[in-house]
Amino acid sequence: MGQGNVREISAAELIAHGVRAVGARSPLHALERTPGPVILLSLHGITTELAIDTTTAHPEHAVFAFVDAAGLSTKTPDGPWMPLEGGVVLAAPGVTHHVRCEGAWRVTAAYVPRSALGAFVAALPTVAWILTERRPLDRAMQAFIEQILDTDDPATSIERYAIEHLIVEMSGAILLDRVGAASGQRSPRAALRDRAVAVIAQQCGDPALNPTLVAREVQSSLRQLQLVFAEAENSVAGEIRHQRARLAKSLLIDSRFDVLSIEQISQRAGFHSPMSLRRALDDDYGTTPRALRAHRSEERETAVR
The missing domain is CATH 1.10.10.60 (Homeodomain-like)
Known part of the structure; x- marks a missing residue:
């Protein structure tokens, strides 16, 4: 498929985006769309452990992920498993975690170049944030990404630019609103x-x-x-x-x-x-x-x- 079109990607291709299923017993389904430097992903499956390292796969990208799962727990490579509510992941430096998704689950994510986010905040946060509360803009961005990935119609060059531009704007606004307010450092x-x-x-x-x-x-x-x-x-x-x-x-x-x-x-x-x-x-x-x-x-x- 041409650039900017939706395509289903294999587990091996998903590894290139920093996501690997550990000992998967059920199939993992993944869709990808790259309208430009922005990368859009949708993953879903049943009871899966994921090893995630986007910092190595895409060192220049921030990650905005929306996680829905019946049960969820996470840990750093050397830490214990900790229960977690599904929610919004804002990770300007990327994500390096193991995640265990119980039951039916779905992750919708956007990888956004950090250079594009510098227009919204004076300094990007150096840690990842996991926020359980979803605000209107969070839900709107998730719905927009899912809609873009749910249609396999070819995108024109102008449409690809518009998709990329809108994702960057929504990501920047969420970052400014959520992380800026939560950090209390400004x-x-x-x-x-x-x-x-x-x-x-x-x-x-x-x-x-x-x-x-x-x-x-x-x-x-x-x-x-x-x-x-x-x-x-x-x-x-x-x-x-x-x-x-x-x-x-x-x-x-x-x-x-x-x-x-x-x-x-x-x-x-x-x-x-x-x-x-x-x-x-x-x-x-x-x-x-x-x-x-x-x-x-x-x-x-x-x-x-």
């Missing part, structure tokens, strides 16, 4: 800045986005928000420009968007003109739109050889 001012950065990352493609609208979204005065960004030696307008440059770069290095002109790329990234795009890319990355595309083409030709 000051109120830093938390306000994190929320504003998340809003900007999600809405930077809208050319109407400006500091006043960002302040309204995070329920802050513009002056207060500007002071919070100044403490981090940044500005709200500067962050908007940076996020637009980040979005434009991701579009320019993605072959699925080669059909778009530089002007169309600038519009999709929220810039008012191609000149504004060029200046932002030069300031943030020291490059140009054409140079990004040319470099990507050279890498592809080298790989083919």
